[in-house]
Amino acid sequence: MMILSRLLGCQEQLGFLHQSKEELTDSHPVVCNRNILVELEEGVGVAVMKMKSPPVNSLSLDFLTEFSISLEKLENDRGCRGVILTSAVPKIFSAGLDIKEMCGKSAEHYAEFWRAVQEMWLKLYKSNMVTIAAINGNCPAGGCLMAVSCDYRIMAENPKYSIGLNETQLGIVAPFWFKDTIANTIGHRATERSLQLGLLYSASDALKIGIVDELVPEEKVLNAAAATMSQWLAIPDYARQISKSMMRKPTLDRLLTHRESDIQNFVSFVTKDSIQKSLQTYMESLKQRKG
Numbered sequence: 001m002m003i004l005s006r007l008l009g010c011q012e013q014l015g016f017l018h019q020s021k022e023e024l025t026d027s028h029p030v031v032c033n034r035n036i037l038v039e040l041e042e043g044v045g046v047a048v049m050k051m052k053s054p055p056v057n058s059l060s061l062d063f064l065t066e067f068s069i070s071l072e073k074l075e076n077d078r079g080c081r082g083v084i085l086t087s088a089v090p091k092i093f094s095a096g097l098d099i100k101e102m103c104g105k106s107a108e109h110y111a112e113f114w115r116a117v118q119e120m121w122l123k124l125y126k127s128n129m130v131t132i133a134a135i136n137g138n139c140p141a142g143g144c145l146m147a148v149s150c151d152y153r154i155m156a157e158n159p160k161y162s163i164g165l166n167e168t169q170l171g172i173v174a175p176f177w178f179k180d181t182i183a184n185t186i187g188h189r190a191t192e193r194s195l196q197l198g199l200l201y202s203a204s205d206a207l208k209i210g211i212v213d214e215l216v217p218e219e220k221v222l223n224a225a226a227a228t229m230s231q232w233l234a235i236p237d238y239a240r241q242i243s244k245s246m247m248r249k250p251t252l253d254r255l256l257t258h259r260e261s262d263i264q265n266f267v268s269f270v271t272k273d274s275i276q277k278s279l280q281t282y283m284e285s286l287k288q289r290k291g
């Protein structure tokens, strides 16, 4: 019930009611949401989802809810066959899960938050559409999960940007389905090293290890994503979708089977004093780094 009311509440925030005439054209209907801008190029059947939640596109409960609703709308739109996921915030793809959602809140809040994280991943990983991440900035932890859940990743070749699952550096643990998703991308051995050490890879190392598929100059990331999209869309949808599902279903089913226990694990993990302390210390270190 709580989730339903949040979804309904969010649908109002989604801004379908607030579109101006300038934002709606025949060829590029744009939906300006609070955290995500969705632009559907109807003739081509491709939507660009631009995350725009400054300063760092952190994945808050509101953001995740909006993301899942937006993606579902595109999924149900027969005119949309592909999605490019990118950021409208300079230098940041996404800073991952919003740490504030995991600090000093109630057990009920943690459960609701974690269900929203699961939902985002389930929707993205099982999408029938072609999904391409155009990674135009830093991409740690939950940001990396989003990227590796797409079918293809193009990253800006900027030495300042990094990508990876750095959870252990915060004193927390990437859950099994984060692990499965990255292992499906880079293999078991590289995942073991990557997860234990909480490695963040530079763009060039990310290409070498296979977390990303291609590097291009920053200003070309979106064009490169559009070019790759047209190659993938040249394949008949039905054949491609069945192939995708064959590869991903066992991983999806594993979370679907264990969804409630995964939420309980998260809640009991994150409510531990030691974990709360680690997260708070990490947030403080982020603030101090600035000064």
Ligand SMILES: CCCCCCCCCCC/C=C/C(=O)SCCNC(=O)CCNC(=O)[C@H](O)C(C)(C)COP(=O)(O)OP(=O)(O)OC[C@H]1O[C@@H](n2cnc3c(N)ncnc32)[C@H](O)[C@@H]1OP(=O)(O)O
Binding pocket: 055, 056, 058, 091, 092, 094, 095, 096, 097, 098, 099, 100, 138, 140, 141, 142, 143, 166, 167, 170, 172, 173, 174, 175, 265, 266, 269, 283, 286, 287, 290
């Ligand atoms: C037994 C097993 C059981 C398992 C159960 C599950 C266990 C839990 C699993 C949880 C999985 C977690 C996944 C995650 O995604 S955790 C988040 C990890 N993210 C990070 O480590 C990134 C942190 N951020 C950065 O490194 C930098 O901010 C970044 C490189 C992204 C950008 O740097 P920049 O210099 O541009 O910006 P600032 O650092 O100054 O940040 C600006 C403000 O934003 C705040 N901030 C940054 N990141 C976050 C975040 N992830 N959540 C919330 N807030 C964030 C930062 O503090 C600054 O705020 P102020 O302006 O107020 O100081």
